[in-house]
Amino acid sequence: MSDLAYQPDHAVHPGEVLRELLASRGLTHSTFADRIGVDRAVLSHSIHGRRRVGVRLALRLEAALGAPSAAFWLNLQRDWDLHHARLAMVEELDVVRREMAGGR
Secondary structure, eight states: OOTTOOOOSOOOOHHHHHHHHHHHTTOOHHHHHHHHTOOHHHHHHHHTTSSOOOHHHHHHHHHHHSSSOHHHHHHHHHHHHHHHHHHHTHHHHHHHHHHHHHTO
């Protein structure tokens, strides 16, 4: 990987953004879940970062909220997943980099 590659040192779970968005609109989690046809526990777990925001939920969020788009929610989730995988694999990735540097 290039030394110039951007690697953020944090990521925001899409549930954090959704929680703030719902609060700003005066919507409870339960009411919103009912309105978009999602199980309340599923939405709660997504809001609290214990469940991924998948394609189907992202599309429902887009339809219900108008903006941001489904792609926005999925990009947040992808960035969250990538950030946490990178943290979990730091030693493994260092080994790969050392192996590749030595094999030139």
